[in-house]
Amino acid sequence: MSIVVMKFGGTSVADSEMIRSAARRAVQARQRGHKVVAVVSAMGNTTDRLIDLAGQITRRPSRREMDQLLSTGEQVTIALMAMAIEDMGVPSVSFTAGQIRIITDDVHGQAKIRRINAHSIVRELDAGRIVIVAGFQGVTETGEVTTLGRGGSNLTLVAVAAAIDAKFCENYTDVDGVYTADPRLVPGARKIDRITYDEMMELSSQGASVLHNRAVGFAKKHNVPIHVRSSLHNRRGTMIVSETEEMERIVVNAVALKKHLAGISLKNVPDRPGMAATVFHALAAAKIVVDDIIQTETTPKLATISFTVDLSALPAVRKLCRKMCRQIKGVTAEFEKDLAKVSVVGLGMRVHTGVAERMFAALASGGINIRDITTSEIKISCIIKRAEGAKALRLVHDAFELGRKKKPAAKTTKKKKTAKKKKTKKKTAAKKK
């Protein structure tokens, strides 16, 4: 009997009817001969309701007490889920993180899982029970309750699957799977059957919010395939897997749009060692997450440091940069608050060429100006004006024929491979400087 670990997110257990529906899925998997573990999140808006309650009490709740508070959300769901399964005639048992010792470090609100006591889970599975585990939470060695931060339940899913050697895990959610582009912006977007961990992580970083990167990275490390699928029907979703040679045949797997970016350019920065470190240390100290960084030398002694941040961080960044300008002689700062970023992601970029050209041509065909370009091994991103974001996404999606049922794949580009590979490599290197 193989073990399946399934996870139901907050929208999939939003009310008692949905909990019963999730329970039915777990029962069906067991009837198909699997041993079943289900990881569940807090019901619907429970977490928001608890945060709101805390907000009525204090403006600065301690992280420890916040975790003590928030962890109740999942505990409610595990009990109800186990009840629902038993109501269907199948024995079940629920566990909080404390009860199966999901041991984490003591960073409240953002804890890291260290290990899980698989013993209790395996014992209950062997006794024929469906095991329900509270997602999102952990405990420290001394029994303090912690939470895992954003995407925490997915981390629990993967960690539990890894701990008990499950063949794969299933993430039931309110989307059908991973799409070639956000279907709300690109009506012709197509569901992807298989995508690698690395591609998924790049996609998430570039704005696709299907699965949090920490969970995908964890799954990659432990080589646990994740099936992302809808809790509303039985159709297959998207498998997130480790790469195989065959997967490199697909040049571009998906496109993504990050809509709310702000750009900052620090000009006339003295071009000497440590300057960039000074700038980004100040940003890090203020807990500002920097999206992309592009540094260029303008004169032999002066450089321009450009970077993007989420729009919401702009007021804080502005304050910080102005302070910097006063401290470092001659430096000036410019701010743009109307930026977006369109990206293409695909494992095949490593071996195929012409991707960048095709992307730039697509944008040019729509008269869209590219402000900056950044790349990684399996991703190319262009920073553009926000007003042109959705249009850019559609153009690029079309250019790589992602909406078609049959994958366009390597054929057209492979021909150009030898000719253009060198050029692309050089470009990438330049951009990474």
Added chain:
Amino acid sequence: MSIVVMKFGGTSVADSEMIRSAARRAVQARQRGHKVVAVVSAMGNTTDRLIDLAGQITRRPSRREMDQLLSTGEQVTIALMAMAIEDMGVPSVSFTAGQIRIITDDVHGQAKIRRINAHSIVRELDAGRIVIVAGFQGVTETGEVTTLGRGGSNLTLVAVAAAIDAKFCENYTDVDGVYTADPRLVPGARKIDRITYDEMMELSSQGASVLHNRAVGFAKKHNVPIHVRSSLHNRRGTMIVSETEEMERIVVNAVALKKHLAGISLKNVPDRPGMAATVFHALAAAKIVVDDIIQTETTPKLATISFTVDLSALPAVRKLCRKMCRQIKGVTAEFEKDLAKVSVVGLGMRVHTGVAERMFAALASGGINIRDITTSEIKISCIIKRAEGAKALRLVHDAFELGRKKKPAAKTTKKKKTAKKKKTKKKTAAKKK
């Protein structure tokens, strides 16, 4: 520095404003130089809401999962309470039952506390923190979550106070204290300053719902005085204490009314050993709680067994008794569904006489017929018609002058002591048969 353990029931922490108000009380006690522990219940109707949720999922939830579910209610409150205290500038820390090892047996829904690890509480108190403990819940040796049943948070209050050697504990609630009678029925009822554990337990059994008997019994065993007081103001409430000789001076401390009783009479029961056992074994097996039992011999060979139960149990009892009538030849059953019970309670009854007479006279003055009489060392109860319940309560309350500011006490009755003591004793014995 002495330790105070205070408890805030559900109505005293019903919303964020009341939680802040409860927190303020804890902070004030600390400012007066005490080390403070606060035991809290689930907010307002949280428990009902959770029970309702479970009801939407299944009609027969397992007790284990029910405990897993319900215990979240108190966990929410402890976190919010600790946040509120820290918001007032005083360090605080919250603990679930699992975190301070409130170890119970494994009877889910009705668990008994075995021991508490006082160490963590004492350590945090010594570090200057106000310690918040989740009431109503416990854990088994193996970490299963349990709940303590009705009045559970008060059990936690007393158990924590006993474990850390607190001088006394405070039960903050929505009433001012223990009254000489239910003020809703007897407008002239007076708050009692001090009452013994035994009197309090008799009062609760006879219908006063201030404090559950399990908690009072636990407090008596560990000799922890309980101060029952209002969370809405600072006036003193009622101290529940162990008896002193001086307390026997008060003959009757309070009167109580149990409103919804049904009476059952089994007639022509063969008067041979084991018959009563057969009857009440059947009732116990059906989990029916019998209120009072009165057995009288009618002929040398036949007896009448009368007993009362809560009105809600009547349908089940009726079914059971009819079955018994078919099984034991000649036995007939009669049912009355309109009964009530008025009781007087006082430690002084042990040494003073004339109490029964005074009570009977009071009822007679109102033309109230007494159906049955039962007594204990410190209580006399009369079973009457429900329609006359409130009137009976007022008459008896007046007869013992309980509403007056000055206690009437022993003076009037003591004179009759020698004359009537014997008679009363005989009567009591007869009734107990």
